[in-house]
Amino acid sequence: MSQFKxxxxxxxxxxxxxxxxxxxxxxxxxxxxxxxxxxxxxxRSQFLILSGILVGLGAGMAGVVLKVLVHYIHYFITHKxxxxxxxxxxxxxxxxxxxxxxxxxxxxxxxxSRKGIGxxxxxxxxxxxxxxxxxxxxxxxxxxxxxxxxxxxxxESPIAVTGAAIGSNYARNYNLGYKxxxxxxxxxxxxxxxxxxxxxxxxxxxxFEILLTGVVFSDFIPLILAAVCGSLLSKIILQEEVxxxxxxxxxxxxxxxxxxxxxxxxxxxxARYFIVISQRVEHFIKGLKWSALQKAILGGLIVSVLCVxxxxxxxxxxxxxKLLAGGYSDEIIQNSFFRYIPAQSWILLxxxxxxxxxxxxxxxxxxxxxxxxxxxxxSLFAGGFLGYFFALLxxxxxxxNVPFTNLVIVGxxxxxxGVMYAPLTAIFLIAEASSGYxxxxxxxxxxxxxxxLAKWFSPISPELKHLAxxxxxxxxxHDKNILSLxxxxxxxxxxxxxxxxxxTLRQLIELVKQGHRNVIGxxxxxxxxxxxxxxDDIRQIMFNPSLYDTITIRQLMKPPLAVIxxxxxxxxVINKFDEVHTWNLPVTHEGxxxxxxxxxxxxxxxxxxxxxxx
Numbered sequence: 001m002s003q004f005k006x007x008x009x010x011x012x013x014x015x016x017x018x019x020x021x022x023x024x025x026x027x028x029x030x031x032x033x034x035x036x037x038x039x040x041x042x043x044r045s046q047f048l049i050l051s052g053i054l055v056g057l058g059a060g061m062a063g064v065v066l067k068v069l070v071h072y073i074h075y076f077i078t079h080k081x082x083x084x085x086x087x088x089x090x091x092x093x094x095x096x097x098x099x100x101x102x103x104x105x106x107x108x109x110x111x112x113s114r115k116g117i118g119x120x121x122x123x124x125x126x127x128x129x130x131x132x133x134x135x136x137x138x139x140x141x142x143x144x145x146x147x148x149x150x151x152x153x154x155x156e157s158p159i160a161v162t163g164a165a166i167g168s169n170y171a172r173n174y175n176l177g178y179k180x181x182x183x184x185x186x187x188x189x190x191x192x193x194x195x196x197x198x199x200x201x202x203x204x205x206x207x208f209e210i211l212l213t214g215v216v217f218s219d220f221i222p223l224i225l226a227a228v229c230g231s232l233l234s235k236i237i238l239q240e241e242v243x244x245x246x247x248x249x250x251x252x253x254x255x256x257x258x259x260x261x262x263x264x265x266x267x268x269x270x271a272r273y274f275i276v277i278s279q280r281v282e283h284f285i286k287g288l289k290w291s292a293l294q295k296a297i298l299g300g301l302i303v304s305v306l307c308v309x310x311x312x313x314x315x316x317x318x319x320x321x322k323l324l325a326g327g328y329s330d331e332i333i334q335n336s337f338f339r340y341i342p343a344q345s346w347i348l349l350x351x352x353x354x355x356x357x358x359x360x361x362x363x364x365x366x367x368x369x370x371x372x373x374x375x376x377x378x379s380l381f382a383g384g385f386l387g388y389f390f391a392l393l394x395x396x397x398x399x400x401n402v403p404f405t406n407l408v409i410v411g412x413x414x415x416x417x418g419v420m421y422a423p424l425t426a427i428f429l430i431a432e433a434s435s436g437y438x439x440x441x442x443x444x445x446x447x448x449x450x451x452x453l454a455k456w457f458s459p460i461s462p463e464l465k466h467l468a469x470x471x472x473x474x475x476x477x478h479d480k481n482i483l484s485l486x487x488x489x490x491x492x493x494x495x496x497x498x499x500x501x502x503x504t505l506r507q508l509i510e511l512v513k514q515g516h517r518n519v520i521g522x523x524x525x526x527x528x529x530x531x532x533x534x535x536d537d538i539r540q541i542m543f544n545p546s547l548y549d550t551i552t553i554r555q556l557m558k559p560p561l562a563v564i565x566x567x568x569x570x571x572x573v574i575n576k577f578d579e580v581h582t583w584n585l586p587v588t589h590e591g592x593x594x595x596x597x598x599x600x601x602x603x604x605x606x607x608x609x610x611x612x613x614x
Contacts (some may be wrong), residue, residue, distance in 0.1 A: 052222025097149030157374020266447030271418025299369020387411020
């Protein structure tokens with residue numbers, strides 16, 4: 001019997017292969033035939049587990065390749081080149097990176113410049129988790145040029161977008177539904193983050209804390225498997241100097257809790273400074289009436305100057321943070337103009353303070369003037385230097401036994417929590433990167449303090465607030481998430497009846513006989529909305545023929561309780577319905593009546609979407 005079942009399975013596979021090759025609309029590779037067959041014979045959970053592994057391997061490998069490429073470019077410049085020659089690289093490379101990235105986007109990818117975590121959230125909410133296939137490689141190419149040549153940004157956001165695109169297009173290729181597509185999209189991003197940091201738990205936290213906000217999932221095993229695959233690839237392929245890993249740290253001492261509380265408060269205010277300056281730089285660049293290439297030239301020049309003045313601002317900067325955590329701060333100064341100033345402790349305090357203040361300018365001009373990157377690495381970098389600055393400041397104030405290394409490590413989690421609004425991701429990321437699970441208490445103190453103060457300043461991440469305000473991404477307000485998916489243009493009932501205000505009751509009665517609506521629009525010759533007529537309003541006179549030719553529509557019509565513009569979002573439309581307590585409202589475009597929208601129609605569509613998305 002078992003042999004018969006085995007033969008039957010093989011026969012099923014070969015028959016599927018024959019039919020697929022004969023009737024498929026496109027030629028496919030042999031492995032795709034196998035995966036299509038597995039999709040057919042495996043259960044949903046089994047196929048999702050297999051898919052999580054495959055997506056995790058693909059996204060993890062993309063992250064590893066990008067990290068290796070960028071690391072060795074930086075290693076060559078910072079370790080193999082003499083300081084006097086480095087200055088030339090610092091002047092030339094960041095400028096070229098931003099300009100070349102802009103040229104690639106404008107001419108190579110036809111201006112498709114949308115990037116960052118906001119892109120993923122937008123596609124989940126507005127495009128059924130369908131990410132364009134070009135994002136599977138465009139983000140890697142752009143960020144490799146930008147950050148590889150010294151742009152002061154991070155690779156993690158491009159890696160996350162690349163992984164998400166891999167997961168989304170894998171799901172589309174094998175005809176998976178929205179829920180499964182979103183899950184594999186998140187799995188790809190998870191694997192990318194896990195590979196970038198060799199931190200699988202942080203990758204899973206990233207998915208649940210940032211990407212899947214407002215989307216409820218019970219299938220989390222594929223996420224875990226994707227994170228494990230990405231992290232394993234990172235561990236196997238990347239060498240120790242490439243990994244985001246810290247060997248040294250100090251044991252946690254509860255006597256140091258005041259230091260961590262102080263650092264948490266400082267991290268929160270610095271994170272707010274980081275966000276505000278970044279937004280102002282973005283608005284400044286967008287306000288320039290220049291071409292994309294001219295903006296890139298400006299941004300490239302500014303970043304190059306900053307890198308010459310402060311070499312740690314070159315690229316991701318993880319090497320500098322490792323040196324701080326290891327107690328080798330002198331090596332950082334030796335690669336800058338500060339080497340010519342007599343070594344004193346206040347020089348190091350000034351140096352680290354200036355880097356903290358200038359990092360946000362370098363990052364903002366890199367990203368918003370045309371480069372490609374994210375705020376992951378910059379927030380970690382700034383947090384490490386802020387922690388060291390705080391430790392130095394405490395020492396200068398006369399405090400003893402200041403835990404320098406721990407403050408550097410914990411500071412990274414603090415600033416990242418305040419900038420990214422992701423405290424759990426920050427806590428587990430730093431705990432995994434430093435093997436510092438005994439630092440959970442200080443990590444939680446600093447991260448939650450920073451996060452809570454950041455939320456006090458702005459309930460939603462300012463980086464995503466403009467999309468949230470427009471209803472373009474999911475938030476924790478689940479009701480608005482579903483409403484944001486409804487498009488008013490698709491809900492407008494355009495087979496309505498209209499009548500001129502100059503007509504009489506007789507013409508209205510004839511119109512009522514032919515129609516099936518309870519509301520009739522009244523408009524002039526130019527189709528401008530003048531009022532509406534409800535059958536309930538004319539019921540008492542519609543059976544009195546003596547009034548048919550004496551009463552005009554102008555006498556019968558009433559102004560609508562509210563008017564909907566065709567470009568209004570559905571959440572605002574629902575609010576208007578609630579305010580005026582009616583079930584039908586007219587919809588206009590530039591004042592012209594285009595149809596009616598009913599509250600019951602909206603609620604029916606809401607119910608259908610609730611079943612699909614929840």
